[in-house]
Amino acid sequence: MKFTSLLASAAMALGLATGAMADDKTKVGFVYVGPVGDGGWTYEHDKGRQAVEAEFGDKVETVFVESVPEGPDAERVMTQMALEGADLIFTTSFGYMDPTINVAKKFPKVKFEHATGYKQAENVSVYSARFYEGRAVQGTIAGRMTKSNIVGYIGSYPIPEVIRGINSAFIHARKVNPDVQFKIVWAYTWFDPAKEADAAKVLIEQGADVILQHTDSTAPQAAAQAAGNVITFGQASDMSEYAPMPRVSSIIDNWAPYYIARTKAVMDGTWTSVSTWDGIGAGMVGIGEISDAVPADVKAEALALKDALANGSYHAFTGPLKKQDGSDWLAAGETADDGTLAGMNFYVEGIEGDIPN
Template sequence: MTILTRRNVLKAGAAAAALPLIGIPRAFAQEKLKVGFVLIGSPDDNGWNFGHDQGRKKMLDALGDKVETTVVTNVAEGPDSERVFRELAQQGHKLIYATSFGYGDYVHKVAKQFPDVKFEWATGNQTAPNLSTYNARFHEGRAVIGTIAGLMTKSNIGAYIGSFPVPEVRMGINAFAIAARKVNPQFTLKVVYVDSWFDPAKEADAARALIDQGVDIITQHTDGPAALQVAEERGIVGGFGQGADMSAFAPNAHLTAIIDNWGPHYIKSVQAVLDGTWVESSVWDGIASGEVEIGPFNKKIPAEVVAKAEEVKKAIADGSLHPFAGPLKDNTGTERVAAGDVIDDGEFWAVDWYVEGVQA
């Protein structure tokens, strides 16, 4: 593996450049496929970036003798990312993963310049002949943890710390609130955006302010455990890990976590490039396929609450429950989804409203 920050390079282990094959004619020495991963943060965030790096490692475990990977960390969603994508393509990487929504304009621009390189954009919403999108149905996991929140809150006030008001974040907020209010119609959800995917200081400050307003259960769509650590300090009911199990940071407050399992997708798409079968596509998997997992439940969660959460998880997996099934009203009282209808996959990306009970 090659891990790059903006100026530092480290080579290690199975993904480092192959040693010369003594005694084997050069024509028969097969080059490894070079695969690049561009991360907005670092794998040590124990959240979003950690999840993608774990997926990369699972892919190497399965295909490592055929693959060499390069990881570029702490790449901001801006012009600098364009430079990184271009440099990876120029260095011979034939498959490059852009793992954050804000990379979209830049990875599309570079993909046009390198038509023989395959690109994949995580949480993206537009493909190209050599650029696919892949995502996870995080909102399905939000329905499970929202059920727990609605049943365990004592104040009936929850909080959701968001990164940016983009579709994937709004999906999670709405799914969480819908599920919580199904089991507790008195539940309300306060939403605060911190304008960053990873800013522990802002996340912690937001958590403290929300708890001061009566919130006793908290979740987030940001990449680290800062909000959970505040929940632990303040002794509220608890909160939920995002992207990975964060219980080590808040053993009492951490109720469970949405765990991103990117390994199966990375194995499948890398193998497709190796086989010459890769084609432009949009992949959106969830609980049923195992890409979205629910972590271990904290022992303090009552058995009946665990049972209800498992029931919701099972129903989503078998298709008998849709997190956005109508009737649904927005937080102004306007009906948005009629009884018997659902928000389908194509409509999700246009949702710019919040459901009943959400204060945002």
């Protein structure tokens, strides 16, 4: 009887110890708007998650839910993660902003990190990358390489992040080619290969021989490859399987260092609510290898621009610049402030068409 009690006590102690060890793990959740295999945006966020696992090993547990629609369903998924013991939750799409704030109020001890939004709270940080710097590089290549002088652009949603990218690409395409025109098709989705392919085909039919995209799948690359003589750029991920043509370069989102740093901050108790907006210089935005389909002089020009953006000697939005309606925006040598860029809701002069509501 005494022996049995000893065994029971030992088992209970072992169970408590095992539970304590499990509790010592930092649990990190990720909410994704697309599938992890999208080849673009979500694929790169998931690489960041895997980097957290590689960095901290058995000190962390990561969980994720993919293809979560923006809206009420996102709030349900975040709530479930918090209830299941997540210490830190990354919500990785603009439309998750209000759901993140709502759930954070209910779970004040859980830390939240929202990508590309602007609403903070005591337990909610925001982070994004200066993708518009990469668009400047793409615009330069596009302006130099187009033969039809028509560049097609697939937009996801008409939010400041996307509008900034369109403006930056256009400004830099026009700098090297005053005759270039942009045609913009709004897909109203982040990830829908069929819609993205259709958008690319429409733009190609309208004469575009360069396609840029702010959507997440590789479908526009495949459509351009099928059309022939059309160049593209990888979005969020390298999409190098389409190199050297049609994909001639890419914007690569590198979330791993940020995810590792913020997880470590939770682990060591130093986490505070911050707003992070980094670009090429900090390594959050990468420029994928420029393929040999790009002439050497154009490649050199694009890389020089990349270096100037990285070291801060040049800003992608430098005046003189006017708004689409002809009103003055930036004087010669003046650069845009972050507040204006964060809320950008206008096209620059020369872009045709209206921004949808």
